[in-house]
Amino acid sequence: xxxxxxxxxxxxxxxxxxxxxxxxxxxxxxxxxxxxxxxxxxxxxxxxxxxxxxxxxxxxxxxxxxxxxxxxxxxxxxxxxxxxxxxxxxxxxxxxxxxxxxxxxxxxxxxxxxxxxxxxxxxxxxxxxxxxxxxxxxxxxxxxxxxxxx
Numbered sequence: 001x002x003x004x005x006x007x008x009x010x011x012x013x014x015x016x017x018x019x020x021x022x023x024x025x026x027x028x029x030x031x032x033x034x035x036x037x038x039x040x041x042x043x044x045x046x047x048x049x050x051x052x053x054x055x056x057x058x059x060x061x062x063x064x065x066x067x068x069x070x071x072x073x074x075x076x077x078x079x080x081x082x083x084x085x086x087x088x089x090x091x092x093x094x095x096x097x098x099x100x101x102x103x104x105x106x107x108x109x110x111x112x113x114x115x116x117x118x119x120x121x122x123x124x125x126x127x128x129x130x131x132x133x134x135x136x137x138x139x140x141x142x143x144x145x146x147x148x149x150x
Contacts (some may be wrong), residue, residue: 011054018087022127025093027073027147028060041065056083063144073147079106079135090127097147099123104141107134117143 012020014028021028028051043065052059059078079085099108100122108115109132110125117123125131135141 013055014053014058014060014085015087022088022090025091027095027149041068053085056080056085058083058085071149073145075145075147076102077133077143077145079104079133079141079143081135081138081140084132084134084136087127087131087133089129093149094126094128095147095149096124096126097145099125100144100146102142102144104135104139105137106141106143107136108132109134 017028043063045063049062050059051062057080061076061078063074063076064072099117101117101119103119105116105118108117108123108125109130111129115123
């Protein structure tokens with residue numbers, strides 16, 4: 001599959017990219033930002049890399065300056081209605097993240113436990129267990145992920 005993606009014969013889904021990043025021990029955000037310039041402190045919205053899952057319409061915007069010295073990544077996610085994005089547990093270089101709901105509502109599955117989050121709600125979790133970001137509701141949802149490598 002990697003070969004097909006490299007040859008532009010196929011587009012990677014969020015699920016597949018999550019599995020690849022887990023195997024490589026890197027965050028999806030760092031892969032998306034690879035094409036950007038060196039470390040910085042400021043990045044204008046127009047210069048923030050955006051990736052859209054061709055299968056679901058799930059969209060990630062890497063809002064942090066590339067290679068920010070703080071080591072914190074800020075990701076803005078638009079999750080369309082009726083969309084489900086599952087992630088397998090990560091390997092040895094797992095990280096923690098916090099989620100802040102900006103609008104809409106999602107069901108965040110951590111292991112087999114669902115948590116319904118609405119505007120203003122937040123959650124703290126790691127990626128060492130299965131995660132599912134699910135918007136089974138009628139309206140799109142938007143949230144921010146704050147990621148810090150351990």
